[in-house]
Amino acid sequence: MIAARARELRRSPVVVGDFVSLVGDTSGEPDTLSRLVRIEGRKTLLRRSADDSDPVERVLVANADQLVIVVAAANPEPRTGFIDRALVAAYDAGLDPILLITKTDVKDPAELLAHYEQLDFTIVLSRTIGVQAETGSAALANDAVEKLSEHLNGKVSVLVGHSGVGKSTMVNALTGAARATGGVNLVTGRGRHTSSSALALPLAEAQPGSWIIDTPGIRSFGLAHVDPARILNAFPDLLPGLEDCPRGCKHDAEAPECGLDAWVTEGNAGESGPERLASFRRLLAAVLASPSNTGTSSN
Structure with a gap:
């Protein structure tokens, strides 16, 4: 089926997975055309x-x-x-x-x-x-x-x-x-x-x-759009260490008395804990350095 976007939607990208509303000829037969008039709300x-x-x-x-x-x-x-x-x-x-x-x-x-x-x-x-x-x-x-x-x-x-x-x-x-x-x-x-x-x-x-x-093969997966405070959600093995962080802790390598260091040193994150913590901090530093997050903190 071929559909053209309504004029009011031409600045709204339609992506794979979208649910849309169509009007016109929706038979899908050759030489037919329908019109896309609405993009339904996205759950994710x-x-x-x-x-x-x-x-x-x-x-x-x-x-x-x-x-x-x-x-x-x-x-x-x-x-x-x-x-x-x-x-x-x-x-x-x-x-x-x-x-x-x-x-x-x-x-x-x-x-x-x-x-x-x-x-x-x-x-x-x-x-x-x-x-x-x-x-x-x-x-x-x-x-x-x-x-x-x-x-x-x-x-x-x-x-x-x-x-x-x-x-x-x-x-x-x-x-x-x-x-x-x-x-x-x-x-x-x-x-x-x-x-x-x-x-x-x-x-x-x-x-x-x-x-x-x-999806096409990708060379990189940029995270500039992600709120720095949400990065640690992908590291549930480190999350409990936050309980011992001082107020206002930035969780980076220079953060004094960051609870994540003690959590990993004590072996609570397993043998891969040090590598996982280093990976988290690399991602945090990269996202904080992005133009969209300059001036924000991870708290």
Whole structure:
């Protein structure tokens, strides 16, 4: 179906996941045109900026329930910084996060898993078992596809990740679609872009309303739009340490008697606590330095 936005909506972006009202010919037949006259209220809005210095936010998806953060165990190497940024964006948008680790047949993800052992959210491990003869694309083990499908059933879920991590391959396995897939550049270690725009696809053999939104591979996940005070929501393993913070604590590395330091030193955040605290403080410093947050504090 093709629809043109009403004149009064031409400055209002329509994104994947939006519910809209149409008038005119909505048959979807060739050479027909309808008119989009209203964008319904959005229950959630996943956003990002190009980088932390960019005050312009970009709306990725509306009305999603879950954010599936896709990383590869290797080729390309996983980046905890990207995962942490995506977690911040998920909690800020009110989405439940799921971590999907692909290519676990290439490398054991134990070290990566240890980084998030204190967090209570779904993690799915996927492995490649061969190549599909008819398409030449990777064939995934059924157990991971089935497990992830169970968590996506009845939900609207958006997948984000760097290029080359196997995101579109999993989307194809879950939906029966034939999205283009790509590998990794052996020189740069970066994935090749195969998806050029976000696309919503129905989850195969699932309840009505089960949708998967595949997004183009991204190189960075800017958080300039996020309130600095909300960043710690993505670090629930550190949150209890706030109880011992003095009034007005900024929680950065220079903050005197910050309760987070004692909490981590005492081992309350697990073995990965020091790395998690360092990651939080890097994100906090980056967001506070953005033009939209200059002059604000994390309290």
